[in-house]
Amino acid sequence: MSSKRIAVYTKPAGGLDALKASLAAMQEQNIVAKGFATMRNANQPEGFDCPGCAWPDRNHHSSFEFCENGVKAVAAEATAHRVTREFFARHTVNALMQQDDYTLESHGRLTEPMRYDAASDRYVPISWPEAFATVAQHLNALPDPDQAVFYTSGRTSNEAAFLYQLFIREFGTNNLPDCSNMCHEPSGAGMKPQIGVGKGTVTLDDFTRADAIFIFGQNPGTNHPRMLAELRDAARRGCRIVVFNPLKERGLERFSDPKNPLELMGGETKLASHYYQPAIGGDLAVAKGIIKAVLEAGAEDVPFIAEHCEGFGDFRSNVLAENWSAIEASSGLTHAQIQEAAQIYMQSRATIVTWGMGITQHKHSVATIQMLVNLLLVRGNIGKPGAGACPVRGHSNVQGDRTMGIYEKPSDAFLDKLGAAFDFEPPRKHGFDVVAAIEAMLAGNAKVFFAMGGNFAAATPDTERTWDALRACDLTVHVTTKLNRSHLVHGKAALILPCLGRTEIDMQASGPQGVTVEDSMSMVHISQGMNPPASPDLMSEPAIVAHLAAATLPQSKTRWLWLIEDYRRIRDRIEAVVDGFMHFNERLRAPGGFYLGNSARERRWVTANGRASFMTHALPIIPKSDFRLMTVRSHDQYNTTVYGLDDRYRGVYGHRRVCFINREDLARQGLKAGEWVDITSVWDDGERTAKRFLLVEYDIPDGCLASYFPETNALVPLGAFADEARTPASKSVPVRLSRSAELA
Incomplete structure (x- = not known):
């Protein structure tokens, strides 16, 4: 395990360091020989499904259908201890x-x-x-x-x-x-009444056909690294990858494929063509702003909307009446940034919108997801090749359990x-x-x-x-x-x-x-x-x-x-x-199994009126506070399972009690990186304090903080949850900082 230090990581995601970390995980569990033999059977037709994430398998006959986090998950299970x-x-x-x-x-x-x-x-x-x-x-x-x-x-x-x-x-x-109650409940709650299904409408094949992939509130480099290979291939063929995430995440910026010998020698692929950093909770305003730009340009898909949708008239009026200054204030992005993203969207013939728990764990998460689906509907991007909604779930069978x-x-x-x-x-x-x-x-x-x-x-x-x-x-x-x-x-x-x-x-x-x-x-x-x-x-x-x-x-x-x-x-x-x-x-006898099907993908809308619906939502009112805290995973963990104490891509080694904050906020608070602070959340039933966190300077918007769970779960009030879905609002916790009285 690494010594305690903070050191900026300059390399791309993946690469030789991913292989080294995989080997180290097997060595720690004392299963190197057994580990290699076991991993050859991961995600194979006659083998076992990786106990990590739920990202699908591209090639069921490849001997390398796993990633660094998959190796850690398998090593932890196959351990000799x-x-x-x-x-x-x-x-x-x-x-x-x-x-x-x-x-x-x-x-x-x-x-x-x-x-x-x-x-x-x-x-x-x-x-x-x-x-x-x-x-x-x-x-x-x-x-x-x-x-x-x-x-x-x-x-x-x-x-x-x-x-x-x-x-x-x-x-x-x-x-x-x-x-699911704690992660993607809002995805189902939002999508099902809107398009008739609570699951994603895309397959892996759509990632090979998309002109643009819009990624909201998601960090695939840590949470589902095999997605990076799809993004790499898409970027290389000219697909534009547009990211919206408060944190700068290496796994969305640059990637070196660990199974590609040329890239292991120093090659890499730029993933995000455009990287925007909205304020925590600003994604609904971002989506609404892009839709407003589409409507102002007259770029909506009129035939699709007329044949398949309802509620467009009232929705259109609401969006066009929205003030750009209000959208900027709510989103944390400028009018120019949103217009730039909208131009990419309007130029794309087929667009996938993906999202993760950065979207689902907010009070207004259901409304945000419905606005993302509105974004797809306004240009007919559901039910055609290379387009659709892609909520990326975590654990390997969380979707199957619901089914x-x-x-x-x-x-x-x-x-x-x-x-x-x-x-x-x-x-x-x-x-x-x-x-x-x-x-x-x-x-x-x-x-x-x-x-x-x-x-x-x-x-x-x-x-x-x-x-x-x-x-x-x-x-x-x-x-x-x-x-x-x-x-x-x-x-x-x-x-x-x-x-x-x-x-x-x-x-x-x-x-x-x-x-x-x-x-x-x-x-x-x-x-x-x-x-x-x-x-x-x-x-x-x-x-x-x-x-x-x-x-x-x-x-x-x-x-x-x-x-x-x-x-x-x-x-x-x-x-x-x-x-x-x-x-x-x-x-089940077919290699890779079978596809369950998806009515919305077929443009069959299993809704109350048999049509897809535009859902109208106001911009959320976010209470004022010193900071908004989002809880995140370290790269050395999967959900609550902690494999180690390093967060390589964010430059954190040997620590877990850290708090990411930007340079200007440090100065405004009279604090310095490397100091220890207590974090206090405020709710209508009182205060909650988590003690002794190391301040780490990071590229994150003003007024926004990030820290690992489960260490900061204590700050999330039981009564703070998503409207209509009751998912804990762990990505938007109002907090303040104070110097820690406890020794480091």
Whole structure:
């Protein structure tokens, strides 16, 4: 691990440093030989799906369908390090709580089920039958099924997710909060009423045909590096890549392909043809300004709008009436910058608009996404080659989990088919999302918390209140591969249930099994592990769900244990319930799987009136504050999993408690780079302070700050969330700075 320092990084993203970091990750996990053998099977037709991001695979016969972060994710899972019963005998939970997230993850793979023993403050072994009986006893003792909360991580496979939601609904609740509630919920909430689908409308082929790619609030160099290869190829053929991001991110500026020998010797590709830095939360105004320029130039696609859209007249009037000075003030960009971007858009025959969590984690995120879709609609850029909407999701199956029914607000049509297929009456009352689940636990209205993967205690907002909520539960249960913070922030009783990883052989009664995932572009494909399990006492996620259901629901008509003997049986049941999965098992035989389809891509608008809608929104009113803080990932982490303490592209080494700020703001505050500050957020229920952050001078707009999560999640109030979607507003936190009284 690097020594603590701040040093400007001058190289392009990728390149030789990406290969060095990949090798270092395998060395740290003591799996160099095993790691190379494992990575050859990553994202291959007969191999496993990368447990990292949900970016699709370009070439299913290439031996290099992975990236630096994929290597880190696989190395962390395939690690030689183990967390055994002897480890827990040496460490109390209180002692483990003092370790940082990186250290907790570095201990390695969990090897057997464990239960919390309050008398010794340690986790101790428990057998699988005893663990299932414990959960069943707690669940069945609840006076109301709605007093149980069942969380889902985006790494859960389609098969596990389908069985999981079936079990929960047979148990009697729709309390199915998931990681989508904290990331791309606004994408679905915004797009579905507007164009009839909540998913992206593009495929990888569209990236080869686009004249322009507009990227909003996204950092692919860290969050989904394989996207950089698509952007590189697009830039080289003359596609203009237009970036809107408050932070200057190396992965959007320049790229050197690690698998290209010529580029490894010093070559690179300029990615962004134009790079604009709006103020935090200014993207709605940017999109509205570009649309205003299009309308003032008379460059809208009149035939497309007349044939496919409604609401254009009122929308047009609203946009044209908007004052340019108001757009400039709200966006943080000048009129000239917005006009320049609009000219590129008007010259493009086909444009893709992509966005990430820099768009979705704001109070006005749904309105912003609908304005981005308006931007596409105004020039007919949905439903033609090289054009469309591309929300880029994170975890490898977060989109598939939703498709499988992991949703607290299921449609009646889905519930009707589920009930008919399994001969029971599903509950119709909507369940808790993440914010509501935390509120229910705090109020004593939820007593059991069960997590299928993830790191809920670290991923959620308002850390102190979330931890109080979990500790108020009678039982907390986590299905997981490695130790993390959530296992230490436990209820009165607690269980850790270790599961197989994506890279490992899943042996059931009929032989080795494969599971399926859905990527960000609606491709469904199979994933088959190739390594022996880290321990003989691990169970697969589908098996854990089936055994838990059998223990909890003895009168169920579902043949739970029969279903997991052969996962093709689960897929047959998915086919009977979930639209788009006809001939599921047969279609999986094709290399790379199959495309689910997308009605908006076909210009079929599955909306209330059968047309796409222009959605009118005013510019957001952003409350005044000293600064607006956006939480971001380091390059050495994926979601809450911290692989190391370096953020290479931003020039940060050995640090995580840093705060990025521009030079002028430092001077105005009477501060200097290298000083330590406390960050305080202000909300209507009081102040929250995160202490001791190192100031790092960075290229970021005036009045804007950035810092890593989960360290700054404590600053995000539970009541600060997106209108209509309730996603925590983690990218726009009003804060102030003060010199830290604590020693560095």
